[in-house]
Amino acid sequence: xxxxxxxxxxxxxxxAQTTGVDFTVADKRRIAQVLDELGLDYVEGGYxxxxxxxxxxxxxxxxxxxxxxxxxxxxxxxxxxxxxDPGLQALLQSKADAVCLVAKSWDYxxxxxxxxxxxENIASxxxxxxxxxxxxxxxxxxxxxxxxxxxxNPNYALEVARTAYEAGARWVVLCDTNxxxxxxxxxxxxxxxxxxxxxxxxxxHTHNDTENAVANSLMAVRAGCRQIQGTLNxxxxxxxxxxxxxxxxxxxxKSEFADRFETGVTPAxxxxxxxxxxxxxxxxxxxxxRHAPYVGESAFATKAGIHASAILKEPQTYEHVSPAxxxxxxxxxxxxxxxxxxxxxxxxxxxxxxxxSDPRITTLLDEVKSREAMGxxxxxxxxxxxxxxxxxxxxxxxxxxxxxxxxxxxxxxNARGELTTVSQAIVKVFIDGDSEAxxxxxxxxxxxxxxxxxxxxxxxxxxxxxxxxELVDYKVRILTGMPGTDAVTRVLxxxxxxxxxxxxxxxxxxxxxxxxxxxxxxxxINFKLVRDHAAIDxxxxxxxxxxxxxxxxxxxx
Numbered sequence: 126x127x128x129x130x131x132x133x134x135x136x137x138x139x140x141a142q143t144t145g146v147d148f149t150v151a152d153k154r155r156i157a158q159v160l161d162e163l164g165l166d167y168v169e170g171g172y173x174x175x176x177x178x179x180x181x182x183x184x185x186x187x188x189x190x191x192x193x194x195x196x197x198x199x200x201x202x203x204x205x206x207x208x209x210d211p212g213l214q215a216l217l218q219s220k221a222d223a224v225c226l227v228a229k230s231w232d233y234x235x236x237x238x239x240x241x242x243x244x245e246n247i248a249s250x251x252x253x254x255x256x257x258x259x260x261x262x263x264x265x266x267x268x269x270x271x272x273x274x275x276x277x278n279p280n281y282a283l284e285v286a287r288t289a290y291e292a293g294a295r296w297v298v299l300c301d302t303n304x305x306x307x308x309x310x311x312x313x314x315x316x317x318x319x320x321x322x323x324x325x326x327x328x329x330h331t332h333n334d335t336e337n338a339v340a341n342s343l344m345a346v347r348a349g350c351r352q353i354q355g356t357l358n359x360x361x362x363x364x365x366x367x368x369x370x371x372x373x374x375x376x377x378x379k380s381e382f383a384d385r386f387e388t389g390v391t392p393a394x395x396x397x398x399x400x401x402x403x404x405x406x407x408x409x410x411x412x413x414x415r416h417a418p419y420v421g422e423s424a425f426a427t428k429a430g431i432h433a434s435a436i437l438k439e440p441q442t443y444e445h446v447s448p449a450x451x452x453x454x455x456x457x458x459x460x461x462x463x464x465x466x467x468x469x470x471x472x473x474x475x476x477x478x479x480x481x482s483d484p485r486i487t488t489l490l491d492e493v494k495s496r497e498a499m500g501x502x503x504x505x506x507x508x509x510x511x512x513x514x515x516x517x518x519x520x521x522x523x524x525x526x527x528x529x530x531x532x533x534x535x536x537x538x539n540a541r542g543e544l545t546t547v548s549q550a551i552v553k554v555f556i557d558g559d560s561e562a563x564x565x566x567x568x569x570x571x572x573x574x575x576x577x578x579x580x581x582x583x584x585x586x587x588x589x590x591x592x593x594x595e596l597v598d599y600k601v602r603i604l605t606g607m608p609g610t611d612a613v614t615r616v617l618x619x620x621x622x623x624x625x626x627x628x629x630x631x632x633x634x635x636x637x638x639x640x641x642x643x644x645x646x647x648x649x650i651n652f653k654l655v656r657d658h659a660a661i662d663x664x665x666x667x668x669x670x671x672x673x674x675x676x677x678x679x680x681x682x
Contacts, residue, residue, distance in 0.1 A: 127387040130346065130376060131296075133167040133328065133354040134160050134369060136405070137182075138197050140360030141171065145409075150181045151597065151619070151628070152408050159401045160357065161189040164390035165369075168192040169225060174215030183219035191389060193263065196221035200228045200253035200266075203245040207256045217256065223263035225298070226253050230285040231274030243281060247288050254292035265289075265296035267330060272299065272306040275314050287321045296328045296352050301341060304334025304364060308344040315348035324349030331367045333359060338367035343375065346382065357405050358417070370402050374419045378446045392450070399452035400504055407505030407617060407630075410600040419451045426455075465490060468514070475511045479518065489517045499634055500604040500613050506632035508620075508652040509645070515655065524587055524654050527647065528553040528562060530579075532572045532639055550575035556585040573599060573642045580646055590657045591650055593624040601638060614638045618645040622653065629653075 137153050140146060148156070153170060160168050168189060171179035173196050186194055196219050201210040208214070216224050228250045229235045235246045250266065257264035266289035268274075274282035286297045299318065301311070311329075318327065329345035329352070331338040342353050359368030373390055376382045402420040406413045415422045425448040448454050465486050472479055479486060492513065493503065503510035515521040530552045539545050548571050554563045565582040569575030577596045584591060598619035603612045616633045629652055633644030 127385060128325075128351065130386045130388045131166040131328075131352040132164075132369065132373065132388055132390065133169065133195070133296075133298075133352055134165045134192075134356065135169045135197075135330075135354055135366065136160070136356040136358075136360055138169050138171045139362070139366050140356045142362040143360045143365070144362075145411075146360065148178065148408075149598075150178055153178070153182050154187050155628070156357075156405060156408065157187045157189060157192075157194075159404050161187075161192045162394070163373075163397055163401050164388070164394040165192050166352075166389050167195045167223065169195040169197050170221070172197050173219040173221070174198070174212055180215075183221060186220040193222040194220065195223040195225055197225050197227070197267075200226045200249040201256075203239070203241040203249055207252055213253060213256065217260050217262075221262065223265065223295075224257045224260075225265045225267055225296075226250075226257065227267040227269050228253075228285060228289075229270070229274075230268035230282045230300075231270040232278045232281045233274075234270060247284060250285060250288050251292045254289050254294050258293040263295045264293060265298060265328070266294050267298045267300050269300050270302045272301050272310065272314055273303065275317075279317070283318065283321050286318060290322045290326055295326065297322050297326055298328035298330050298352065298354060299345070299350070300330040301332055301338075302330075304332030304338065306331075306337075306341065307335065308337055308340045311341045311344045312348045315345055315350060319349040325351045328352030328354055329367075330354040332361060332363065333365040333367065334363060336364075338365070339371050339375075342367045342372055343382070346376075346386070358402055358414070360405075370398060370420055371418045374398060374446065374451050378450060395450060396452040403502070403504035407502065407600070410602060410617070412602070419446070420453055424448070425453055468493075471507075471510065472514060475514070477515065477518065477520070485517055489514055492517060496634075500615050501632055501634050502615065503632065506617060506630045506645075508629035509631040509648045512631075512648055512652055512655065521651070521655060522659075523557060524651065524659060525554050525556050525584060527580075527643075528555060530576065530643060532576060534572055548572045548575040550579040552576070552579040554580075554584065556587070559585070572639055573646075576639070576643055577646050580643075580650065584650070587654055587659055590654055590659050593622050594650070594653055595621050595623055596646070596649075597621045597628070599642070604634075612636070614641045616641040616645050618642070618649055620649040620653070627656075 136156060137148065141148050157168050157170065170182050173180050173183035183196055196216050198216040199212055201207055201213045229239060229246055232243055235241060235243055254264050254266060268286055271282055289297050327350040329342050329350045331341040342355065353372060355367035355369040355372055358370050359365040374395060376386060376388055377390060377395055399420040403413050418424060425444055465481065468486055468490055469481055512521060530550065532550045534546065534548050536546045547568060549568050552565045556563065563583050563585060565579045567575055567578035567582050569578045581591055581594065596618060600617040602615045604615050613634065613636055618631050619628060621628050631645045631648035631652065633641040635641035
């Protein structure tokens with residue numbers, strides 16, 4: 126019988142400590158859902174009470190189906206009771222299902238950083254864990270700098286771990302906080318710890334400062350740990366944390382682990398791994414690591430030559446795992462059948478049922494490849510992909526067309542003599558064949574906001590469908606290495622329906638940032654109209670399908 130391994134994600138806390146990363150509450154909720162769909166056991170959301178974002182995130186459960194929503198925080202301060210410690214109380218009052226507390230396990234840090242006695246630290250651990258257990262939540266302790274502490278004073282480090290376990294901690298997590306421990310040291314130390322705390326209550330939390338975080342995590346499993354902590358794409362302070370994007374497929378696809386262990390990530394869910402990795406990168410507005418193991422664009426790429434021809438005949442001898450197993454693809458000669466499978470899966474998700482032999486599926490696949498070459502990325506813009514797919518299948522009505530738009534940016538002095546910049550947009554729209562144009566004018570906080578406001582200001586008979594739609598996020602990425610303003614720009618727009626809470630993402634690509642933004646905004650509105658099944662004259666519907674080639678520029682697909 127296989128033993129169970131538990132996967133604990135700390136992207137929303139450890140990942141937020143990465144230089145240049147700053148999650149919003151909406152970002153956290155979306156990432157948590159992606160991790161939940163992947164099948165992780167725990168999603169650590171942050172530190173409620175430490176900042177406004179985390180406090181707001183923990184004020185309402187994100188509604189995870191698989192993972193336990195976990196809060197992170199500190200054990201109570203020495204000299205205070207459990208009930209009189211604001212930090213611990215914030216954890217106990219949050220909507221978390223589990224609480225992970227951090228405590229010093231290196232006696233040097235207890236003395237120098239905390240300025241308390243070893244005994245006081247032990248008492249804080251015992252009382253804090255007991256308080257979490259008493260609240261009905263699952264409790265766990267992160268033993269900070271455990272491996273350094275063990276090397277300095279093994280008896281005290283073990284006492285901290287044992288105290289947490291005896292107080293009721295479901296997991297005692299051994300942390301390589303500065304990332305300096307090597308795999309052989311990890312194995313030897315954990316073997317000693319298992320004499321005091323059972324392996325099925327031990328976790329491992331490693332940092333990547335020696336490029337050994339993944340290796341250390343796998344070594345910890347071999348030595349007895351049954352919980353692994355890490356982050357998606359290896360995010361984390363300094364050099365990052367253990368990369369779950371590499372650890373998870375190794376556990377499922379490599380026989381040494383797959384034959385002995387099982388996780389909450391099933392083979393079917395594993396196929397979403399590449400998608401999850403790239404969604405995170407899009408949210409962070411950064412280019413995916415092309416050379417990342419398993420999920421990188423080059424992970425299964427082969428240059429022309431002897432390998433290029435041989436790999437198509439015997440791919441299993443040139444690839445250590447199947448690209449499809451992790452949702453990736455081979456980059457020599459892409460299999461149209463594999464590509465069709467991906468498209469058909471997406472269409473099923475959208476509620477569109479198509480015969481797999483329908484030639485339009487191949488047309489759609491070719492169109493996606495062509496657009497990807499231009500700079501489009503649909504991993505984090507499924508609304509745009511759904512519109513593209515429905516357009517090619519002839520199921521997107523042409524609700525409206527934009528005849529023209531103009532954006533003006535003026536820097537001037539206002540009535541108070543203050544220097545200010547004003548953006549104004551004018552949009553000329555025809556509603557599904559009406560001969561009379563609708564003109565909308567709006568000012569905004571920047572040209573994109575002005576365009577968005579003008580476009581949503583008056584869509585005639587469709588206005589009731591979009592009154593609750595708001596632009597809530599906007600990300601820009603320069604795609605090429607071309608100099609200056611000749612660079613191609615990709616814009617990702619996030620929209621929110623304030624009446625239902627639904628969010629969707631659309632994408633636009635153009636050498637002109639305003640044009641790319643407008644394309645993404647058009648997709649956003651059309652997606653909402655499609656979702657609402659907005660009524661339209663069927664004759665015009667048929668006409669729009671015949672005119673699909675102009676949808677992108679005009680209004681709909």
